[in-house]
Amino acid sequence: xxxxxxxxxxxxxxxxxxxxxxxxxxxxxxxxxxxxxxxxxxxxxxxxxxxxxxxxxxxxxxxxxxxxxxxxxxxxxxxxxxxxxxxxxxxxxxxxxxxxxxxxxxxxxxxxxxxxxxxxxxxxxxxxxxxxxxxxxxxxxxxxxxxxxxxxxxxxxxxxxxxxxxxxxxxxxxxxxxxxxxxxxxxxxxxxxxxxxxxxxxxxxxxxxxxxxxxxxxxxxxxxxxxxx
Numbered sequence: 001x002x003x004x005x006x007x008x009x010x011x012x013x014x015x016x017x018x019x020x021x022x023x024x025x026x027x028x029x030x031x032x033x034x035x036x037x038x039x040x041x042x043x044x045x046x047x048x049x050x051x052x053x054x055x056x057x058x059x060x061x062x063x064x065x066x067x068x069x070x071x072x073x074x075x076x077x078x079x080x081x082x083x084x085x086x087x088x089x090x091x092x093x094x095x096x097x098x099x100x101x102x103x104x105x106x107x108x109x110x111x112x113x114x115x116x117x118x119x120x121x122x123x124x125x126x127x128x129x130x131x132x133x134x135x136x137x138x139x140x141x142x143x144x145x146x147x148x149x150x151x152x153x154x155x156x157x158x159x160x161x162x163x164x165x166x167x168x169x170x171x172x173x174x175x176x177x178x179x180x181x182x183x184x185x186x187x188x189x190x191x192x193x194x195x196x197x198x199x200x201x202x203x204x205x206x207x208x209x210x211x212x213x214x215x216x217x218x219x220x221x222x223x224x225x226x227x228x229x
Contacts, residue, residue: 008068
């Protein structure tokens, strides 16, 4: 169980593995409910591996990762989908079904997570309205711009009202203006109480929208000030 009711991610003495090697050692940090935290570091520094370990896609072999009262190392594979419902996961490469409309992409997740059929269409409209895509529900991903596809991915991540959004380089393939708009959307979501952990290398926007920063460097994770970027 959590030691602090305000803590939603609690990592103690964790070693993060990538394939067969340790990429991060002795990782220790907490993230409290409602925080917005950047995770930065060079390519290959362990950002994505750390995120994958937090949401259970990579096994934790040493140390402890507690997500909203759930010790990741102790969760059975069959139980993992239920824990992940507390999380919204946003990938850089979108992972949208290209042969389904944006509405159908959202409905697919709703069906998989037990939504009642009579509530799905209303929720699709509400979610797409939140991200400014209410008029694109029937478009297919290939008919949308990169920024619009990322907004659709954010809408998908919000389906089950997660307490934490985990985003892995959500603006990595977007131009500067679109990237700034996506950052602003995350800030709006955070203001409504959702905790956000975002891996990013977009240092210009980090400086513009200054939040807490964790830096993956030389096998460690350390908290730094925006002045060190």
